[in-house]
Amino acid sequence: MKKITINSVASYAGVSKKTVSRVLNNEPNVSDVTREKVLKAFKELDYTPNPIARGLARNRSFIIACLYDNPSKSYITRLQSGALEACHEHGFNLLIHPCELRSQALLDNIEQLLQTSRVDGLVLTPPFSDHGELVAFLRQKKVPFARVASVKLDDESISVRSNDEQGAFEITELLIELGHKDIAFIKGHPDHSATEQRFNGYRRALAEHGIEYQEHLVEEGNFSYHSGADSAETILHLDPRPTAVFASNDYMAAAVLKAATQMDLKVPDDIAIAGFDNAPIARHIWPGLTTIAQPVEEMTRLAVEHLIEQINQGDNGDEEQQKEPLQITLEAKLICRESTAAPKS
Amino acid sequence: MKKITINSVASYAGVSKKTVSRVLNNEPNVSDVTREKVLKAFKELDYTPNPIARGLARNRSFIIACLYDNPSKSYITRLQSGALEACHEHGFNLLIHPCELRSQALLDNIEQLLQTSRVDGLVLTPPFSDHGELVAFLRQKKVPFARVASVKLDDESISVRSNDEQGAFEITELLIELGHKDIAFIKGHPDHSATEQRFNGYRRALAEHGIEYQEHLVEEGNFSYHSGADSAETILHLDPRPTAVFASNDYMAAAVLKAATQMDLKVPDDIAIAGFDNAPIARHIWPGLTTIAQPVEEMTRLAVEHLIEQINQGDNGDEEQQKEPLQITLEAKLICRESTAAPKS
DNA sequence: TCCCCGTCTGACACCGGTGTCATAATGTCG
DNA sequence: CGACATTATGACACCGGTGTCAGACGGGGA
Numbered sequence: 001m002k003k004i005t006i007n008s009v010a011s012y013a014g015v016s017k018k019t020v021s022r023v024l025n026n027e028p029n030v031s032d033v034t035r036e037k038v039l040k041a042f043k044e045l046d047y048t049p050n051p052i053a054r055g056l057a058r059n060r061s062f063i064i065a066c067l068y069d070n071p072s073k074s075y076i077t078r079l080q081s082g083a084l085e086a087c088h089e090h091g092f093n094l095l096i097h098p099c100e101l102r103s104q105a106l107l108d109n110i111e112q113l114l115q116t117s118r119v120d121g122l123v124l125t126p127p128f129s130d131h132g133e134l135v136a137f138l139r140q141k142k143v144p145f146a147r148v149a150s151v152k153l154d155d156e157s158i159s160v161r162s163n164d165e166q167g168a169f170e171i172t173e174l175l176i177e178l179g180h181k182d183i184a185f186i187k188g189h190p191d192h193s194a195t196e197q198r199f200n201g202y203r204r205a206l207a208e209h210g211i212e213y214q215e216h217l218v219e220e221g222n223f224s225y226h227s228g229a230d231s232a233e234t235i236l237h238l239d240p241r242p243t244a245v246f247a248s249n250d251y252m253a254a255a256v257l258k259a260a261t262q263m264d265l266k267v268p269d270d271i272a273i274a275g276f277d278n279a280p281i282a283r284h285i286w287p288g289l290t291t292i293a294q295p296v297e298e299m300t301r302l303a304v305e306h307l308i309e310q311i312n313q314g315d316n317g318d319e320e321q322q323k324e325p326l327q328i329t330l331e332a333k334l335i336c337r338e339s340t341a342a343p344k345s
Numbered sequence: 346m347k348k349i350t351i352n353s354v355a356s357y358a359g360v361s362k363k364t365v366s367r368v369l370n371n372e373p374n375v376s377d378v379t380r381e382k383v384l385k386a387f388k389e390l391d392y393t394p395n396p397i398a399r400g401l402a403r404n405r406s407f408i409i410a411c412l413y414d415n416p417s418k419s420y421i422t423r424l425q426s427g428a429l430e431a432c433h434e435h436g437f438n439l440l441i442h443p444c445e446l447r448s449q450a451l452l453d454n455i456e457q458l459l460q461t462s463r464v465d466g467l468v469l470t471p472p473f474s475d476h477g478e479l480v481a482f483l484r485q486k487k488v489p490f491a492r493v494a495s496v497k498l499d500d501e502s503i504s505v506r507s508n509d510e511q512g513a514f515e516i517t518e519l520l521i522e523l524g525h526k527d528i529a530f531i532k533g534h535p536d537h538s539a540t541e542q543r544f545n546g547y548r549r550a551l552a553e554h555g556i557e558y559q560e561h562l563v564e565e566g567n568f569s570y571h572s573g574a575d576s577a578e579t580i581l582h583l584d585p586r587p588t589a590v591f592a593s594n595d596y597m598a599a600a601v602l603k604a605a606t607q608m609d610l611k612v613p614d615d616i617a618i619a620g621f622d623n624a625p626i627a628r629h630i631w632p633g634l635t636t637i638a639q640p641v642e643e644m645t646r647l648a649v650e651h652l653i654e655q656i657n658q659g660d661n662g663d664e665e666q667q668k669e670p671l672q673i674t675l676e677a678k679l680i681c682r683e684s685t686a687a688p689k690s
Numbered sequence: 691t692c693c694c695c696g697t698c699t700g701a702c703a704c705c706g707g708t709g710t711c712a713t714a715a716t717g718t719c720g
Numbered sequence: 721c722g723a724c725a726t727t728a729t730g731a732c733a734c735c736g737g738t739g740t741c742a743g744a745c746g747g748g749g750a
Binding site: 007018021024025049050054056 | 705707709
């Protein structure tokens with residue numbers, strides 16, 4: 001089986017390389033009969049252009065990299081699957097690149113990634129979405145990027161998020177409507193901007209319902225199961241014990257649930273528990289966790305789609321024509337399960 | 346900021362392109378003084394070779410693709426992280442490619458992947474590791490690949506696995522030693538070769554301990570939480586009820602645990618439960634699941650490492666010199682948690 | 691001294707596409 | 721009918737590296 005190159009096709013169709021290239025790229029100024037001849041040759045020879053050669057000539061790789069540093073495996077795979085969907089739709093491939101937020105060498109690491117892979121663009125996922133230094137770095141290098149679940153919208157880059165503040169508000173409101181007044185809260189990792197958002201939603205709900213904010217009911221977590229267990233230890237031994245706990249994500253909520261169960265507390269009767277994210281664990285444990293579902297795949301898909309659009313347009317001609325600051329906010333959805341009493345409908 | 350190419354370096358160092366290339370690739374026949382000059386130029390110009398150009402010239406992409414179709418997100422991310430580790434160590438990048446095992450277009454899909462990305466090699470993860478048709482296809486196309494957690498070792502390709510049969514044996518043996526005789530078993534997905542292995546381990550343990558195999562205690566699952574719930578429904582309503590359940594993975598075991606809890610059965614007193622894989626859920630639920638931990642990252646890392654080795658050697662000169670059929674089996678480890686009574690030590 | 695041989699180096703073609711530009715063929719308008 | 725714009729096509733350089741080969745150079749043996 002010989003290799004089919006653009007030259008084979010050209011001589012087979014009786015035209016020049018360049019004309020074949022024109023057909024490949026849907027360029028204008030090719031007569032219909034010539035185009036047909038070439039397309040026929042494509043089929044009969046079963047030709048596929050070599051993306052590497054193409055990449056070299058056009059300085060493109062047709063690869064997008066997804067950056068993340070996130071302990072939640074389900075979150076990661078959901079991100080990936082949304083990104084992949086968009087990539088494949090547009091003939092791109094996805095490269096994954098986990099890296100440590102706290103690492104000193106972060107920027108070096110990214111620079112190396114850019115050098116060794118020559119990706120066409122980057123998708124920043126939390127906690128990188130709001131990493132000012134990184135964003136500035138990429139902007140300076142003129143590397144296209146899109147941000148997923150970012151909070152700081154005050155600038156001109158692509159950003160797709162869901163409304164964390166509103167989600168946290170709704171779930172807190174649910175607890176309030178169920179009669180809870182002492183609602184403990186476990187914060188997420190301080191590096192994640194979602195942490196602040198969710199906390200804000202919690203406080204707004206309290207405020208709007210005239211419930212006093214009690215600082216001693218708030219624990220610092222970091223989104224890990226382990227940190228949830230630590231916070232639970234404190235919260236569940238408070239006197240009086242709060243009647244509800246809202247943890248900033250499902251892992252921490254699961255840890256609270258486990259701790260409560262071990263203490264022979266009945267959930268939701270003795271203590272109601274709510275999480276955030278709708279991770280698989282939320283429905284795998286008993287009782288199932290009331291939580292907030294975010295459209296993670298959809299967010300990433302949209303982000304990548306716009307990223308690709310930007311890449312493709314930056315490609316042809318006129319520099320930065322209409323740089324649309326595309327910022328999209330999707331809705332999060334409340335999901336009620338057994339860890340809270342059923343809402344009064 | 347101008348682009349630094351091999352030409353810049355060449356003229357800066359006062360040598361030819363080719364000599365620079367020689368230094369880059371550690372080729373012999375470069376005098377020490379020349380080499381120094383070039384290395385100095387590298388540093389001072391801050392030069393990094395363009396992998397795309399290199400790829401074109403050498404017909405390489407320095408990218409490996411990881412194929413999977415697996416519902417367990419934690420398994421996927423563990424695979425990925427092992428693969429990434431090995432890739433980065435050798436200057437490769439990883440591209441992920443989920444695809445459907447059952448899809449008719451599987452081979453077309455893979456072919457397209459090969460065409461559009463020109464990956465240098467493939468990592469097959471379950472359930473692709475034992476997909477005869479796919480393996481034959483790749484072999485025919487002479488695409489290097491490595492298999493992770495495959496069972497059929499009867500051939501000449503790279504394969505790294507852990508001993509599922511032994512793991513299942515040990516966990517069953519543990520249950521037996523704890524006094525259980527009626528031990529239900531939930532099978533995994535029939536497309537996964539691990540399914541048969543784990544079942545075999547279960548049966549061997551029964552046989553070696555002189556316990557009769559009871560077919561009605563075995564349920565068909567498919568590794569999903571949902572299928573575990575279905576099987577639990579049946580098993581927990583048997584009369585007499587088995588005193589232990591060994592599910593082929595942790596998700597199914599978690600479902601059994603949830604069902605048992607809902608029925609007010611005490612675990613492990615009324616019923617002991619064991620899983621397989623040591624997924625995060627195994628320690629996130631209460632009681633924690635006794636399970637088998639496989640070195641997933643390590644397996645994938647090794648597989649990719651050998652894959653890269655093969656790619657690199659196939660690269661230089663002599664075709665298929667010493668094709669070492671590298672087949673490695675790692676040990677799985679029993680992890681005892683609260684879902685079974687503590688072992689008599 | 692001459693010849694042979696190994697070491698070191700560069701010129702040049704090549705990988706498989708794309709961009710630029712010249713040119714031929716066709717159409718349009720005064 | 722000639723001047724000129726427009727469409728269709730190909731020749732050729734180029735992207736940034738690598739492979740091939742020939743030639744310069746210095747040392748050892750006859």
